[in-house]
Amino acid sequence: MTHGMPHGPEAGERHFDVGQLTRVEGEGSLTLRVRDGAVIEAHLGIFEAPRYFERLVVGRTPDEVIDIVARICGICPVAYQMSAVHAFEALFEVEIDPAIRSLRRLFYCGEWIESHALHIYLLHAPDFLGYPSAIELARDQREVVERALTMKRTGNALVAKLGARPIHPLTVRVGGFSRVPARDELLALQPALHAALLTAQSTVDFVGSLSAPGFEREPKLVALRHPGEYPMNDGRIVSNDGLDIALDAWRDAFAEDQVAWSNALQARTTAGEVYLLGPAARVTLNADRLHPLAAAALTRLGKQALIRRNPYWSIAARAVELVHATAEAIDIIDAYQRPDRAFTPWQPRAGEAGWATEAPRGLLFHHYEIDERGLVASAQIVPPTSQNQAAIEADLTTFAPSVLALPHAEATLRLEQLIRSYDPCISCATHFLDLRIEPADR
């Protein structure tokens, strides 16, 4: 399924064409045209088939939307359910029980652990160590991969305990959950979580031992920030250059546009600037909110500047966040008391519902219009990868010259490895476009 540029390289041009990116989620391709040592065109082509999710949710009830939007991404369904449920609860002014609020953070910790463990060990580490995949890595360093799989299983087990299954959980509903676990059900996970915490800490050392291409730039970083906690379900949208807006005001600061070579829109700030979301942005903007064990790991690693400036080192940010997520999960469970009801009743209300939460790959913005029957009239869902597209292409343009001296295959691998550093989720990116034209058949 290769999708290169339609025409071959012109005279004097060098052409890098990766038909299908591997070890990324979804179908994306990379096309780079270089002339006389300068990149004249860098395209992250997304040929993932569109599934029109924004149209699929029209006419549905809020609880149905929560089940449907999970299917946008197999790796981070919790993120879509969290952004959706909080948007609806904000519009319907639903007071949720504090224990439910902490369970939702625990839910996200589970997804971060599972998603980051998958990306660090199975998708990204092989690049640093020169293996095509974790399968070959396991042949040489079996216990590293086994430790990683155990940690990933713990993340999945935590999501499954709250949501019945790790992929497309089914208990999230407006007002809370359809079922909340008993305290001892969660306590049963503590041994595995403590083991995962140790694995997370050793992951930080493992990542510290890696070496990556020296490519640095000063990106505009955007993430959530919350007065009291490391950002997940709540807070405001901030940037490292002074942006500070409410969650439902995403459209005041950012906008999307369609490009010819991709089924996914690309986002930029309203001023047309490129910006970056994800673990690197979160850690840089919220280092002071990290769990003490994670903060200690970050200082021990000593790569804060590299995390901010060099996209390859996002792997370090993910390792630090693994320590944070496992440590916070342990604390939440220790303090957990089962609420006497799994969800608070609510009444739908017509109006607009906007919210953003921090998916493993970065800020995920949802916006819904609810009609008077309580059904969805229109929807806009902006995932992190579609917002990162422009930044990825900008970085490709800046980085490419430094690898031109390498043999073609080696250079292509370095370019692919750069794309993998953003942990792109292409299936998500393909469905979310700014809704400019009213649907004709409404």
Add this chain to the structure above:
Amino acid sequence: MPGTRHASAHRPRVGVVKFASCDGCQLTILDLEDQLLAITEKFDIVEFAEATSNRSQGPFDVLFVEGSISTPEQAHEIVQLRRQATMLVTIGACATAGGIQALRNLADHDAFNRAVYPQPQLIKSLATSTPVSEHVAVDAELYGCPISGSQMLELLTALSIGRRPQLPDEAVCALCKRLGNPCILVATGEPCLGPVTRTGCGALCPSFGRGCYGCFGPKEAANSASLAAWFGTLGQSDEQVAREFAKFNVNAPAFRAVVEAKR
């Protein structure tokens, strides 16, 4: 491979490819954390874009296909892949029934395209999202959204030691009763598609306080008309009943029949 009792010398060549999907079913394979390394020793995974940079266009002894056919290229691509696969196994509701994106099969496709893309002309997409079995012959199917990890493991084990894979086609209710759940439809009146849905997930929804919403698609002899009529007697409007069946297996015949009758 079936019938060969002794571990065959050559490891079967296995491929995992995707069409229009969310990658959740492929990830279910990677989520078999305890058995993943044993699987990679038993089977030679030659194509699995999400997991390895080693690529192969075939031949495959077993090819797992995730995702529905929803673009002209995909309709062409699946035929090429079929030629390369001795055994083609579809995994997940997208591949077996067209997924939730098949909702557009019931609607006007242009409206869909215009509603989502400011420049719809740039998007090459078919008017319908269809299951793989409508394009090529399929040898086995793993249902579900996502598929069940234990069913994938049972299929791999059956392939490895040559027994019939134990993939029961009974209703979700059978396991729901074995687990000791009271029927949520009878006890609370909340609609539950369990009686017409194929087992596989582990009766998760009724075990977690809500009605089944049909992830594994209609079971054999699924009498969805009778259940839809019963939902009517419980006070659901035709439009609500249609929505119950219009989810991740909306394009499966037994469910689609209700959606089209009640819309």
Add this chain to the structure above:
Amino acid sequence: MVSAVEPKTYFLPRQDLAKLLDRLHDGGRQVIGPTIRDGAVMLDPIERVDQLPVGWGIDNAPGKARLVEQHGSRVFDQPPGPSSWKRWTYPPRLTEFAWTDAAETDAAPAPRRPKPVPAKMAPQAFLGVRACEIAALRVQDKVLLEGPVVDRDYAARRRDNLIVAVECAVAGGTCFCTSMGTGPEVRGDFDLALSELDDGFVVRVGTDAGRAALEGLTLPAATSDQTAAAAASVARVRAQMGEPLPMDGLPDRLMAAAESPRWAKIAERCLACTNCTLVCPTCFCTSISQRSDLDGDGASAERTWDSCFTLDFARVAGGNFRTRVEDRYRQWLTHKFGTWWPQFGSSGCVGCGRCIAWCPVGIDVREELLAVAPPVAPAADPPPIAPVAPMPSIVPSALTLPTPTAEGPRPMPWRTVEVLDRRRETRDVITLSLGTDDPGLLAGRPGQFVMAALPAVAAPPISVSRFHPDGLELTIRAAGPATAAIVNLERGDTVALRGPLGRGWPVELAEGRDVMVITGGIGLAPLRPLLDHMLARRDRIAHIHLAYGARTPGDRLYVDELDRLAASGVIDVAQTVDRAGPEWLGRVGVVTQVIDRIMCSCDRTIAFVCGPERMMRATVDVLHERGIPDERIWVTLERHMDCGVGLCGHCQLGRYFVCKDGPVFSLAELGPAFAVEGL
């Protein structure tokens, strides 16, 4: 556990119920009782009185069961909930046996052997067992403790149950125990029986174990007013249920309605979802599935509740006997209310109403019974049921609860045997000769079969195709993976056998008669031991005709043996094939046309028939034309078998279990069952 002790009646004040509950926990006994969970009254382990459904009732109707808050202090005012005691005596999931792993046997690679898993569970006290539920336990005792093989696990669990019955004070909307003669009065088979009044419970002692549970409670004897109030309470329940349904002669009426159009009508509503069979306290059908890792190690056979409503339940190699939902619904009703009588001497239904309340679309079996088998005998007298043991009337015979015999249940253990030789019969049929010194296996009779198990693969039933002094032969066609696994065995491999099973050919009936052996395809395999037996007593039998049909000349079994036999003239052998090339000089045509020309004095001829069911039907028609009566036509049937010993319910055909009552039957025994489609 239950013995006849002169029942004494006491009175337990309401506030002392907690004391009784503590006594029930004596000796580490686990107490199972009613408790509110997930919106229904379920039977779960309980520790304290506050876990009981105090002040709650249930409003039962077809397809609806709602908890109703009654704000009182009464504890047991509910009809039966969806869960039944079956969950604790006959668990939904159980490991039948596990295989030793290759690695486990370190010495020379010893063969992998199936080893039974010991049933280990704490003694249990059942609190709140209703009259209909006591009857249900008795019905399952008959099924699982009185067959050719006893269910080991069930026997162990039933031995140490303490039954604390509760006499109903409320009739549920779907209860019909008065129609089935099983309640609401609790008459016997209990250790203690409670009748709830407003201020406490009249307690009857049924056994010494019951009396022991009351020690230390120093209960006053119940006053006559209290016992009268208890009697009045249960009498009100009987009255609430109104006129019992007309159940007289129901089994005959049901079997006569085997081809009624009503079954198709029900199938329009029925979801075939198995709810009715899995909430039913007497359904016992189960299936075996295999567990193992990727290499087939750590293999075990797991038994789970199953149901005649699933498609796979009646699947056989390459076909299925009950594809239509109407066939499955008919099997459910005709078995529960009809054929259960001749099988186990009582009705299978105890009238608890669970299958009505908990059917997701509210199908009411009481209504369906009256519609499909109306009480008034239809004008034309119904075709006679095969003249078999007289059908007892509906009144429940006093079931004597069999106390499991001391020497323990009659297991049918798995024996490991070695493959001595392997001979190819046709392209996909081989004959294995297996060596064994097990007296049981060697004492098999012609027509019996064995279950043949390999680790991590399903165990198919296979007829024995020859008995030797030191072993036996199996002839197997690779019809699916399970049989293919056995066909691929080589010399020196081992396989586990269970048997000999079932009832073989009535060899003694051949003596002094003309014998016609009519068979097709692989059907010759189970008849070969019969031929061996008759040839060993050739003088005592008149003419022997063997008519053998096969698809093509290359598909015939035991070709040299047959040619030697035909040449010897000891028996008359006629072979025919469906299709052949020019090189075949023998007969071509169906086997039925071979036998319709055999000159025989049909008044002393007996016929033994085995082959595909459709071929057997055509053969039976010709035999009838030749005047051979049903009593002297014997067939062997093929049905889905999971256990082979009459416990899993898969192989039912009308009133028979093909595995324990057959597989050999006379047409007289089968009667209409042989002709009705989808039975």
Add this chain to the structure above:
Amino acid sequence: MQNETVNTPDAELRDRLAGTWLTHELDQSARAELARIGRLVRVPAGSILMREGEVNDVMAIVLEGRVSLRMRVPERGQVSIVTIEVGDVVGWSAMVPPYRATSTAVALVDTELAQFDGPQLREAIATNADLAGQLYPVLLQTVARRLEGTRLQLLDLFSQRWVEPW
């Protein structure tokens, strides 16, 4: 050995016919009439009695041996569909317009037949109502039995049940 017509007296032919189940129910006069028209023929193994599709003017009853009815299947050559055993009829097509053989009849072994000339037998039936009244039911039963056998073969009862992939 060539097709050899054995001139046997009617009486012996009549007795041989009586022995076959086919003519067993006919009365003396009908059997006599058949004996008059018929003649005893011996044919060696391999001889062709009639060819599929060609006009057939002879109806015969097998008295000894075996006749195979074959049809040509291009990729499989001559396939034996059914064999005619002692006492059965071969060539009923001689009695039914358009009087064409529906298969090729080959004697598998040395065979003895009672042969009846088609036109002559048809003429006798046309004129002798009693003979017709007796012969047609028996002929009808023969064809009916052949039809029922063909249907059972069609069901392919002993077929190698399609081996499921698992």
